[in-house]
Amino acid sequence: MRAIEAGLRFLVQMGVNHIFGIPAGSINALYDAMIDIPELRSVIVKHETSAGYMAASYTRITGVPSVCVGSSGPGATNLVSAAANAWVEKLPILFITGSVPSTKLGKGGAQELAAEPIFSSITKLSKTVLDPKRLPEAIAHAYHVAISDVPGPVHLAVPINIQMQDIGNVQPPKPHELAFSQQVDDLTIRRVAQLISDSGSKGVLLLGHGAKVARSAIVRLTEYTGWYAATTPRGKGAFPENHPLSLGVYGLAGNAKAIEYLNGNEHQVLMVIGSSLGELSTCNWDPRLVKGKKLIHIDIDATELGKNYIPDIAVCGDAEIVVEQTLRHLHSSQFPESLSKLQATIHDDLLEPVQPKEEQDWNTKIAIEQIGACAPQNARFYIDIGELMTYAIQNIRITHDQHFDIDINFGAMGSGIGGAIGAKLAEPHRPVICITGDGSFFMHGSEVLTAKEYRIPLLFFVINNARLGMVYHGHMLQYKRCHDDFSQERVDLSKVVDSLGIRSVQVKSLDELQPEQMQQWLSYNEPVVIEVVVEGNEIPPMGERVKFLEGATY
Incomplete structure (x- = not known):
C-alpha cells in the first residue's frame, strides 16, 4: 500500500468524506489513491482558493473536517488565503500540498517551494513529511491537532515520492484519545x-x-x-x-x-x-x-x-x-x-415582516431586500464580500429556520461563490442563495462551472453595478475623489454565463424579481445565475468602516 493511501484510509475511518482541490503532478498520487477509496468524494474546482472556501463552509456547517489539496509552488500559495480564513474561523481543515521529490529538494526543481514556513503562522501545525513510513501517522497527528482544543487548520507538505512509496500492507493509525473537555466551571x-x-x-x-x-x-x-x-x-x-x-x-x-x-x-x-x-x-x-x-x-x-x-x-x-x-x-x-x-x-x-415592494424604485438596497423577502423560509444565504454585503447585513431579515453566512473577517472577494457550493454540499436539501457582485464574479465566477459539473443546484445572484462598489464609495467618502478605473465598462454577465452552458436570468426591475420567479428558479434543480443590473450610485451603509480607515490613516 502506498503511504498516501494509508493516510487517506485513516481519514475515512474518522468520517472525512470530501477532498477539495485541483490535481497536478506533485499531488496526483493522492488523487490516484482516491480511485480505490470510494468513501472519499473528490470535488475538483477551478481555483485552489475557491477549494479552500468550499471546504470551510462544508466543515463549518457539518462539523466534519475536510481536506483541501494543492500542488507544489503556486498551487500551495493559492491556498494561503483560504488557510488564513480557516485560521480566523477556527475550522479543522487539513491542507495538503505536494512538493518536488525529497531527493531533489534545494536543487531548483520546477515549482519548488518551502511551503512549511509559509503556512506556519496561519495553521495550528505546518510540517513537511520526509519519511514515507511516517506519513500515515503524520496525517493522523495533523487531524487530531486540527480537531482538538480550539479547532483550526493544519498543513502538511508531502513530496511526491513520499506519497508514492509502498510501505506494505499496513493498518491505518488508530484514533487518539482527545484530552479536550466541554466541561465548564x-x-x-x-x-x-x-x-x-x-x-x-x-x-x-x-x-x-x-x-x-x-x-x-x-x-x-x-x-x-x-x-x-x-x-x-x-x-x-x-x-x-x-x-x-x-x-x-x-x-x-x-x-x-x-x-x-x-x-x-x-x-x-x-x-x-x-x-x-x-x-x-x-x-x-x-x-x-x-x-x-x-x-x-x-x-x-x-x-x-x-x-x-x-x-x-x-x-x-x-x-x-x-x-x-x-x-x-x-x-x-x-x-x-x-x-x-x-x-x-x-x-x-x-415586528413587521419584510414584504415585496410595490414601488418602482430600483437599486442595490431594494434588490437585496427583495431577494431576502422572496426567499424560502428555510433558505441559507451565503453573502460575498463587497458593497452588497453591507446591504445584505442591514436589509435581509433572517427568520428562525433561515441561516446567514459571510466570511467577513478574512473572506476574499469571491469567497461567497465557493462557500455557497460547499454549503449546498453540506445540506443538499436546503435552498442555498449566494449573493455576490460583479467584481467578485470576475475573480471566482468560474466556480459556477463546478456547480454545473457536479450538478449542485443553487442560485447565484450577481449584483452588477459595473464597478468595485465598496472600493469606489469608500474612496469617495474618505478622499472626496476617485480613480476612473474603479468603475468599468458594463459587461453582460448573463451572456457570459450562457456561453458556459449554465441557465441565466437578467433582472432589471422589481417586477422581474418576485416570489413566483424565485420559486421557478429553485424548481429547475440546477445552478442558476441571476444577473441583477443596477446603477449602484447610492452610498452603501459603510460609514463605520470609513471612520476606521480614516483613523488608521491619519
Whole structure:
C-alpha cells in the first residue's frame, strides 16, 4: 500500500468524506489513491482558493473536517488565503500540498517551494513529511491537532515520492484519545446566573458567529429574561430577526436601533456570546458599548476573552453548553414580566415582516431586500464580500429556520461563490442563495462551472453595478475623489454565463424579481445565475468602516 493511501484510509475511518482541490503532478498520487477509496468524494474546482472556501463552509456547517489539496509552488500559495480564513474561523481543515521529490529538494526543481514556513503562522501545525513510513501517522497527528482544543487548520507538505512509496500492507493509525473537555466551571456559571438575576430585565445580548450553535437555547434565555438580542455582522442569524426581542445587527452596516440601544444606558449587563469583539463587530471598538455596564463574555477560545474589552465574568466554553447550564440556575420568579408584555415596548418596525415592494424604485438596497423577502423560509444565504454585503447585513431579515453566512473577517472577494457550493454540499436539501457582485464574479465566477459539473443546484445572484462598489464609495467618502478605473465598462454577465452552458436570468426591475420567479428558479434543480443590473450610485451603509480607515490613516 502506498503511504498516501494509508493516510487517506485513516481519514475515512474518522468520517472525512470530501477532498477539495485541483490535481497536478506533485499531488496526483493522492488523487490516484482516491480511485480505490470510494468513501472519499473528490470535488475538483477551478481555483485552489475557491477549494479552500468550499471546504470551510462544508466543515463549518457539518462539523466534519475536510481536506483541501494543492500542488507544489503556486498551487500551495493559492491556498494561503483560504488557510488564513480557516485560521480566523477556527475550522479543522487539513491542507495538503505536494512538493518536488525529497531527493531533489534545494536543487531548483520546477515549482519548488518551502511551503512549511509559509503556512506556519496561519495553521495550528505546518510540517513537511520526509519519511514515507511516517506519513500515515503524520496525517493522523495533523487531524487530531486540527480537531482538538480550539479547532483550526493544519498543513502538511508531502513530496511526491513520499506519497508514492509502498510501505506494505499496513493498518491505518488508530484514533487518539482527545484530552479536550466541554466541561465548564460550575462556580463561574453560577456567577453568570447571579449577575443576570441581579440585573433583572436590564440586560442585552450581543451574539457572534460562535453563538449560532446555541440558537434555541439563546431564544429561551431572552424570553426567560426579557433581554433584547443583537448580533454582530458575522453572527447574523444567531437570533431570528422576526422575533420581537431582536434588535438586528450591531457593528458594520448595523441597524440604527441596535446601535442606539447597545450604546445607550437602558441596560446594566452586556452578555457577549461567541464574538472576538473585533473592529467590524463593535463599531470600531466604540467605548460606549461597555461603558457603565457589567460585561459577561463567553467564547470557546480563551485567547479571545479580554482581548478587546475586559470582562467582569469570562467564561471559556461551548456556547450551547454555557447557556443551557446558565438557564438551569435561573429562577422564573426573578423575571416576572411576560414576553407578551414586553412585545408592546418594541418598535413596530421590528415586528413587521419584510414584504415585496410595490414601488418602482430600483437599486442595490431594494434588490437585496427583495431577494431576502422572496426567499424560502428555510433558505441559507451565503453573502460575498463587497458593497452588497453591507446591504445584505442591514436589509435581509433572517427568520428562525433561515441561516446567514459571510466570511467577513478574512473572506476574499469571491469567497461567497465557493462557500455557497460547499454549503449546498453540506445540506443538499436546503435552498442555498449566494449573493455576490460583479467584481467578485470576475475573480471566482468560474466556480459556477463546478456547480454545473457536479450538478449542485443553487442560485447565484450577481449584483452588477459595473464597478468595485465598496472600493469606489469608500474612496469617495474618505478622499472626496476617485480613480476612473474603479468603475468599468458594463459587461453582460448573463451572456457570459450562457456561453458556459449554465441557465441565466437578467433582472432589471422589481417586477422581474418576485416570489413566483424565485420559486421557478429553485424548481429547475440546477445552478442558476441571476444577473441583477443596477446603477449602484447610492452610498452603501459603510460609514463605520470609513471612520476606521480614516483613523488608521491619519
